[in-house]
Amino acid sequence: MPELRVGERQWSVAAGSNLLDALNQAGMAVPYSCRAGSCHACLVRCVQGLPSDSRPDALSDEQRRLGWRLACQCQVNEDLQVETFDPLRDGLSAVVQGADWLSSTVLRLRLQPERNLRYQAGQHLVLWTTSGVARPYSLASLPEEDRFLEFHLDCRQPGAFSDVARELKPGDPLRLGELRGGALHYDPDWQSRPLWLLAAGTGLAPLFGVLREALRQDHQGAIRVIHLAHDAGEHYLAKPLAALAANHPNLSVELLTPAELPLALGQLRLTSRQTLALLCGHPDSVDTFARRLYLSGLPRNQLLADVFLPRA
Template sequence: MPELRVGERQWTVAPGSNLLDALNQNGVSVPYSCRAGSCHACLVKCVEGLPSDSRPDALSNEQRQQGWRLACQCQVVDDLQIETFDPLRDGLAAQVAASDWLSPSVLRLRLTSERPLRYQAGQHLVLWAGQVARPYSLASLPEEDRFLEFHLDCRQPGEFSDAARCLKIGDPIRLGELRGGALHYDPDWYTRPLWLLAAGTGLGPLFGILREALRQDHQGAIRVIHLAHDADEHYLAKPLQAMAASRPNLNIELWTAAELPAALAQLRLVSRQTLALVCGAPDSVDAFARRLYLAGLPRNQLLADVFLPRG
C-alpha cells in the first residue's frame, strides 16, 4: 500500500487512489473547481516520488520538471511526498483596487499586483482569498488597463464568491497560475467576420477580446451576442452600445433565456469565413455551438471556453 506524506502527516492509501480525493478526505485542504485538468486550482508539488498522471499535457515541461502536478488528474501508485500550493510562498501579491456590482448578481473585482503581470485577452488566472481559490477569466486589457479585472457570477453561493463579497479596497489577495485558455484574438483575422457569443459572465473574457480586436482596428464585421437570464443581467450593455455607436462594423445583440430558442432559430451565417468565439456555462456553449454548426460554420472556426461548475 503506498504512503502519502504532507509535512508531518503520513498515511496509507489504496493503490490507484485519486490524489485530490486522498488529500481532501484526509484533512489536507486542496482547492479545486473543474476536476477536468482545466482550472489548475489543485496544483500540488511532488517532493519525493511521482504519481500516475492522466493529463501530462496540462502543464508546461518547466512546471513538471519542478514537480508540479494537477492533483485531480493524478493517481497514487507509489510512496509520495507532497507540498500543497502555498499562496503566500508560491503566489503573487495583489490588492483590491475596486469592488462594485455591475448587476444584481455580477460582482466586478479590479486588482493591482505588486509587479506587472504579462497576459493576453482571453486568459484566466487562479485567485486566492485566504485559503480559498478559484480560476476566473480576465476581462481587462494589458495595453489599456492598469488593473486586472474579473467578473464574478454570484447568483449561487460558493466559497470564493462568498469571500469576494466581503472584500474591500486595499484588501490583500494572491494570484496563482496564469492560464492560456481557449480564447484569443489573432491579428491575422482582421478582415474576417468575428462573432463573440457569451452567456452570463462568459462576457468577461470576450469583452477583453473585443477591445483587443478594436485596438488592432479589426476591419471585418463584429457581432456580439450576450445571453442573460433576464434584461437586468446584461451587465455591460451600456459600454458595449457606446462602443458600437462609434464603430460601424460592430453590432450588439442582447438576448434573454426566454428569447433563446427563437433567436437561435434565426441565426444565419453571412460568410463561411466567420470565426466564432463562445464562452459561458456548458449548456449555453453547447446550444450556441450546435446552432452554429447547423448554420454551416466549420468546426475549426469555433473556439469555446466552457465555465465548468465546481464538482
C-alpha cells in the same frame, strides 16, 4: 499500499486513489473547482515520485519539469511526496482596487498586483482569499491599457469565494495563483475575417477583453456579439458594449434572454465560411451555441470555446 507524504505527515492510500481526494480526505484542504483539469486550482508539486497523470497536456513542459501536477487528474500508484500550492510562497500578492456591482448579481472586482503581470485577453487566474479559498476567474481587463486586473464574479448563488468577495473593499489583500491560457484569444491574422463572440452570463468577461483587443488592433471584419442573460437586467455590460458599437461600425451587439434565444439562434446565418466563433459560459449554453453554429455550417476548427464548469 503506496505511501503519500506531505511535509511531516505520511499515510497509506489505496493504489489508484485520486490524488486530490487522498489529500483532502487527510485534511490537507487542497482547493479545487472544476475537477476537469481546466481551472488549475488544485496544483501540487511532486517532490519525490510521480503519480499517473490523465491530463499531461494541461500543464506546460516547464511546469511538469518542475514537478507541478493537477491533483484532480492524478492517481497514486507508488510512494509519493508532494508539496501543496502555498499562495504566500508560490503566489503573487495583490490588493483590491475596487469592488462594485455591475448588476444585482455581478460583482466587478479590480485588483492591483504587486508587480506587472504579463497576460493576454481571454486568460484566467486563480484568486486566493486570505483564508485559503481559491477559485479561477477570467480576466475582463486588457493588458497594456488597463492598470488593473478586472474580474466579473457571478454571485447569484452562495459560494465560498463569492461570499468573501461580497465583503471586499479597497485595500483588502488577495493572492494570485497561476495564469492559465485557455482557448479564447485574439489572433492578428484574423483581422479581415468575421468574428462572432457568444457569451452566457459572466462568460462575457473574457470575450469583452478579446473584443477590446480586436478593436485595439483595428479588426476590419464584421464583429457580432451575442450575450445571453437570465433576464434583461443582467446584461451587465450593455452600456459599454453600446458605446463600443457606436464608435465601431463593424460591431453589432445582441442582448438576449432565454425566451428570446431559440428564435435568435434559428435566424443565425453565416455570411462567410471564414467566420470565427468564440464561445464562453455555462456548458449547457456553450453546447447550445455550438450546435447551432455547426448546423449553420461553421467548420469545427473555426470554433473556440471555454466553459465555466460548475463546482463539482
